[in-house]
Amino acid sequence: MSLFRQCYDWLYTQTQDTVLSVLAAGPIPQHVAFVMDGNRRYARRKHAKVQQGHSDGFLALRRMLEICLKLGVRCVTAYAFSIENFKRSPEEVGALMSLAEEKLQELCQHGGLLQQHGVRLNVLGRKELLPERVQIAARRAEEMTRQNDRAILNLCMPYTSRDEITTAIESTINDALAEDRSPASLSESDIDDHLMTSTPPDVLVRTSGVKRLSDFLLWQCCEDTQIQFTATYWPDFGLLDFIPIILDYQRKVWSRAP
Amino acid sequence: MSWLASLVLWVVHLVYSLVTSVHALRISFAKSIPEPLSAHRRRVPEHLALLLVVDDEAVNTKSIACCLKSVRNAAAWAKAAGVRRLTVYDRQSIITKEFRDIQRTLDLGNSSAHLAGDTDSSDSDYEYPLTPPLSDEGDSTPLPGTGDDLTNQHFGVVTLHFPEVQKKRPSSVKRRRAKSTKEASNERSFVLHLLSPASSKVAITAMARSVLRGVKETKGQIGTSSKTVNLSTGDINCVLEGPHGFPSPDLMVVHYVSKPKQNPLPLELHGFPPWQIRLTEISHDPHRPASWNWSGFNPFKSRDLSTASELNELDFRMALDDYALAEMRFGK
Numbered sequence: 169m170s171l172f173r174q175c176y177d178w179l180y181t182q183t184q185d186t187v188l189s190v191l192a193a194g195p196i197p198q199h200v201a202f203v204m205d206g207n208r209r210y211a212r213r214k215h216a217k218v219q220q221g222h223s224d225g226f227l228a229l230r231r232m233l234e235i236c237l238k239l240g241v242r243c244v245t246a247y248a249f250s251i252e253n254f255k256r257s258p259e260e261v262g263a264l265m266s267l268a269e270e271k272l273q274e275l276c277q278h279g280g281l282l283q284q285h286g287v288r289l290n291v292l293g294r295k296e297l298l299p300e301r302v303q304i305a306a307r308r309a310e311e312m313t314r315q316n317d318r319a320i321l322n323l324c325m326p327y328t329s330r331d332e333i334t335t336a337i338e339s340t341i342n343d344a345l346a347e348d349r350s351p352a353s354l355s356e357s358d359i360d361d362h363l364m365t366s367t368p369p370d371v372l373v374r375t376s377g378v379k380r381l382s383d384f385l386l387w388q389c390c391e392d393t394q395i396q397f398t399a400t401y402w403p404d405f406g407l408l409d410f411i412p413i414i415l416d417y418q419r420k421v422w423s424r425a426p
Numbered sequence: 427m428s429w430l431a432s433l434v435l436w437v438v439h440l441v442y443s444l445v446t447s448v449h450a451l452r453i454s455f456a457k458s459i460p461e462p463l464s465a466h467r468r469r470v471p472e473h474l475a476l477l478l479v480v481d482d483e484a485v486n487t488k489s490i491a492c493c494l495k496s497v498r499n500a501a502a503w504a505k506a507a508g509v510r511r512l513t514v515y516d517r518q519s520i521i522t523k524e525f526r527d528i529q530r531t532l533d534l535g536n537s538s539a540h541l542a543g544d545t546d547s548s549d550s551d552y553e554y555p556l557t558p559p560l561s562d563e564g565d566s567t568p569l570p571g572t573g574d575d576l577t578n579q580h581f582g583v584v585t586l587h588f589p590e591v592q593k594k595r596p597s598s599v600k601r602r603r604a605k606s607t608k609e610a611s612n613e614r615s616f617v618l619h620l621l622s623p624a625s626s627k628v629a630i631t632a633m634a635r636s637v638l639r640g641v642k643e644t645k646g647q648i649g650t651s652s653k654t655v656n657l658s659t660g661d662i663n664c665v666l667e668g669p670h671g672f673p674s675p676d677l678m679v680v681h682y683v684s685k686p687k688q689n690p691l692p693l694e695l696h697g698f699p700p701w702q703i704r705l706t707e708i709s710h711d712p713h714r715p716a717s718w719n720w721s722g723f724n725p726f727k728s729r730d731l732s733t734a735s736e737l738n739e740l741d742f743r744m745a746l747d748d749y750a751l752a753e754m755r756f757g758k
Contacts, residue, residue, distance in 0.1 A: 329700075333700075337634045338655055379708045381704065386701065386703060390627075391697055397708075
């Protein structure tokens with residue numbers, strides 16, 4: 169069985185790599201954002217604990233991150249935890265914080281996915297709201313991957329877009345005061361420059377069938393981002409769900425070509 | 427071997443086009459008839475937004491007429507369904523430029539449009555509910571075309587009020603100028619907001635400029651050498667969703683006035699104001715770009731930009747039905 173399993177895994181990997189090579193022959197989005205929704209409903213459907221849903225959700229994040237990196241996506245932004253999620257039960261929040269601490273360490277270990285693909289990790293949001301142990305894990309992960317320059321993984325936790333926009337406006341105004349700039353000189357690009365994420369996503373994917381942005385990347389996604397709502401729960405999301413999303417993006421790029 | 431990968435990708439796209447076209451046809455045959463406008467629904471949006479998508483190259487007499495017709499239809503249907511507020515946005519500023527036409531021609535039963543800030547018009551031509559009086563928002567609403575001048579905290583939002591006019595009482599009919607700043611709380615009133623890109627990121631930037639201007643003026647007056655600003659989301663919300671702005675919609679309906687470029691068509695927001703759509707439910711089926719007949723879709727033929735489509739009542743009712751079924755968790 170072990171040999172059979174190894175053969176199966178090898179064949180699966182080869183097939184996946186072939187599919188990705190075909191997709192990569194066309195235009196690939198440079199920045200993909202994910203709202204990783206549906207972990208709890210996935211767990212309920214499997215009659216498992218909510219924590220199992222979140223663990224499987226992390227596996228889905230790893231899986232999709234690897235797929236994106238092999239495709240040539242340069243930046244992946246994932247909505248890991250909303251400021252609003254602190255309203256959940258203390259037990260669930262505690263479990264999520266423990267999972268975050270564990271997985272931040274796992275992601276950045278030597279030989280891990282991020283080091284293998286040269287990915288720099290950024291933890292974006294109101295980090296001061298996180299437990300101290302998670303803040304330490306986040307800081308360590310960011311420091312360990314700071315020199316990586318092939319791609320970026322933004323983990324938004326805890327984050328809301330309105331909070332990001334408010335902070336950007338506040339910083340813009342305070343920098344303008346410090347530099348003694350005239351009010352008329354302020355522009356949208358000044359606010360862009362003060363946001364936590366530097367480039368707008370080409371594609372945003374929200375899983376679990378919900379058709380809302382839920383306070384995620386509102387400023388960045390309101391222009392030309394393709395927003396894809398899919399009914400698949402996040403822990404189940406994989407390459408088969410991602411292929412039509414890439415195909416849609418490619419058709420958009422080709423339809424705009426001169 | 428890249429030529430082989432490109433060839434295979436071309437075949438994949440061909441198969442994808444066929445599969446999605448068949449899927450779109452199946453959807454069009456299988457869809458159920460949505461509930462009537464006035465049907466009882468588990469929940470009805472208090473505030474509905476309509477995003478009108480017009481191709482940059484397709485702004486012409488026909489598309490403008492379709493936009494205006496869509497606004498009139500949407501307002502009538504929204505009111506019939508129990509929606510109290512409608513916001514309409516288009517990227518080309520078509521509806522804000524034509525707001526006078528909308529004000530003049532929009533018929534919502536026995537009420538007439540009152541433009542927020544329009545103090546000189548027609549106070550003598552309309553009866554107002556005795557209490558509470560209509561709001562007078564002064565110069566808070568800019569005229570289209572001056573959307574770039576945001577020095578007075580104009581956010582490019584044109585607001586039309588449609589108060590329900592009470593029946594005449596022989597001895598108590600009064601005609602007077604509204605003075606209160608509170609909006610009429612008449613349960614049967616209707617509010618229409620017309621937006622353009624001036625109401626979007628431009629408005630947020632204008633607000634930032636206003637805050638900076640205010641701080642600099644305060645510094646000048648009291649002679650302090652340094653001052654920093656602390657803002658909260660509540661501060662920003664008070665301004666953007668306040669009397670000079672518009673509140674967050676519960677539901678957004680996306681309608682393609684111009685024929686879309688591809689099928690399926692993923693959602694894009696075309697510059698819709700970002701602040702207010704934090705929790706907005708978005709009604710958009712990529713396999714069913716509303717009102718367009720895909721049986722004639724020919725990917726090898728260039729799009730006919732002279733055709734335009736107005737909002738369809740069935741799609742509007744379907745959006746209301748979908749909204750009634752959506753679940754809100756607010757982070758919990």
